[in-house]
Amino acid sequence: MDINWYPGHMAKAKRLLEEELRLVDIIIELLDARAPKSSINPDFEKLYRNKLRLIVLTKSDCADRNITYKWLKNFRDEGYNAIDVNSLDNNSMNAIKKWINGFCDEMRREYKERKGINKTIRAMVVGIPNVGKSTFINALSGGRRVKVGDKPGITKGKQWIRVHPYFELLDTPGILWPKLDDRQTALNLSYIGSIKAELIDFEELAINFIDLMKIKYPERILNYYGLEDLDNTSIEILYAICKKRSWLRSGGELDIDKGARQIIRDFQQGKLGRISLETP
Ligand SMILES: Nc1nc2c(ncn2[C@@H]2O[C@H](COP(=O)(O)OP(=O)(O)OP(=O)(O)O)[C@@H](O)[C@H]2O)c(=O)[nH]1
Numbered sequence: 318m319d320i321n322w323y324p325g326h327m328a329k330a331k332r333l334l335e336e337e338l339r340l341v342d343i344i345i346e347l348l349d350a351r352a353p354k355s356s357i358n359p360d361f362e363k364l365y366r367n368k369l370r371l372i373v374l375t376k377s378d379c380a381d382r383n384i385t386y387k388w389l390k391n392f393r394d395e396g397y398n399a400i401d402v403n404s405l406d407n408n409s410m411n412a413i414k415k416w417i418n419g420f421c422d423e424m425r426r427e428y429k430e431r432k433g434i435n436k437t438i439r440a441m442v443v444g445i446p447n448v449g450k451s452t453f454i455n456a457l458s459g460g461r462r463v464k465v466g467d468k469p470g471i472t473k474g475k476q477w478i479r480v481h482p483y484f485e486l487l488d489t490p491g492i493l494w495p496k497l498d499d500r501q502t503a504l505n506l507s508y509i510g511s512i513k514a515e516l517i518d519f520e521e522l523a524i525n526f527i528d529l530m531k532i533k534y535p536e537r538i539l540n541y542y543g544l545e546d547l548d549n550t551s552i553e554i555l556y557a558i559c560k561k562r563s564w565l566r567s568g569g570e571l572d573i574d575k576g577a578r579q580i581i582r583d584f585q586q587g588k589l590g591r592i593s594l595e596t597p
């Protein structure tokens with residue numbers, strides 16, 4: 318897939334992050350639990366050196382539980398603080414709040430001891446487009462404080478949100494990186510909705526997705542689309558699904574583009590069950 322995912326506004330957004338960085342004590346980096354490795358921005362590595370960095374795997378309700386545990390262990394073994402979250406669930410948010418408050422309290426205590434001041438802790442929430450940054454901030458701060466949406470590019474500028482008197486969060490626009498060499502990474506970012514739909518060839522994407530499901534979760538597509546078997550090529554399976562679902566154009570022929578978009582949408586909306594696209 319040949320995708321130009323680094324439009325001018327992302328370069329601008331990255332400069333904005335760099336400018337805000339000196340005001341920030343904690344970086345909260347959100348990764349999609351379904352594809353944590355593909356959603357790590359390699360540019361962030363250099364940018365955030367010397368800051369306390371917390372990794373949060375979002376949308377864990379959509380990912381394979383066992384594989385998410387493996388990812389968490391993997392990040393923790395590498396020395397990161399990592400946790401998973403479903404931002405749409407109160408219990409999950411309570412656990413996260415406790416976790417983050419722990420880091421804030423410790424930082425505040427240190428400032429009090431060393432400098433005698435009541436420090437306000439500022440955390441910057443970063444991550445690729447559509448990973449759930451704004452939803453996470455709303456859930457942490459209790460209310461619809463920032464705009465969210467089920468497509469990439471919703472947040473355009475920065476916005477500071479006060480969670481309590483001594484804790485502030487910065488919402489930022491989703492950022493990708495200029496050069497995406499790895500094909501599987503590009504595919505994964507497309508599956509999870511981090512790349513703008515206008516840039517995607519959905520037929521090609523759906524065929525690749527079916528290829529992947531055949532290996533990783535064959536029974537999911539068999540059952541959900543009511544197919545007899547997966548013995549055919551992925552193109553033939555895509556056509557068979559379109560036929561089963563009667564996705565037709567006005568002339569009566571199969572609407573493959575519509576079917577391909579719907580399959581990706583079914584995955585994104587969790588209709589195919591909990592799916593992890595990659596393992597550590
Ligand atoms: N199932 C599930 N959906 C989530 C979760 N967090 C966010 N979402 C959904 O993901 C979509 C994107 O959420 P946003 O918060 O707008 O994502 P963002 O990272 O701020 O996106 P940009 O501002 O475009 O970079 C929305 O449809 C949310 O409802 C989660 O933990 N679980």
Ligand SMILES: [Mg+2]
Nearest residue numbers: 450451471472
């Ligand atoms: Mg946002």
